[in-house]
Amino acid sequence: xxxxHSKESIQEHIRVYIMVFGALAVLTVITVLASFLNVSxxxxxxxALIIASVKASLVAGYFMHLISEKSIIISILLLTVFxxxxxxxxxxxxxxxxxxx
Numbered sequence: 001x002x003x004x005h006s007k008e009s010i011q012e013h014i015r016v017y018i019m020v021f022g023a024l025a026v027l028t029v030i031t032v033l034a035s036f037l038n039v040s041x042x043x044x045x046x047x048a049l050i051i052a053s054v055k056a057s058l059v060a061g062y063f064m065h066l067i068s069e070k071s072i073i074i075s076i077l078l079l080t081v082f083x084x085x086x087x088x089x090x091x092x093x094x095x096x097x098x099x100x101x
Contacts (some may be wrong), residue, residue: 017062020062024059027058034047049085053081069076
């Protein structure tokens, strides 16, 4: 019985990894298709960062097993992501201000 349960558990993990791989592949195709959109530079950067953030959260959550971690680790990770976006968008805001002059 233990062996059967472990086989089911392994099959479930494999199924999840294949689904995450499929999602990452689809998001990669969306990234490539988004590069052909005729949008401004700031909109293109914003769209690329959104797609990359979703892909990074899938990798961190499932492949790095952060989805089952304690809430303090998740809180620290979310704080890091927040400051990452602040550091990314500050120069972007400055760029759009100078582009309008």
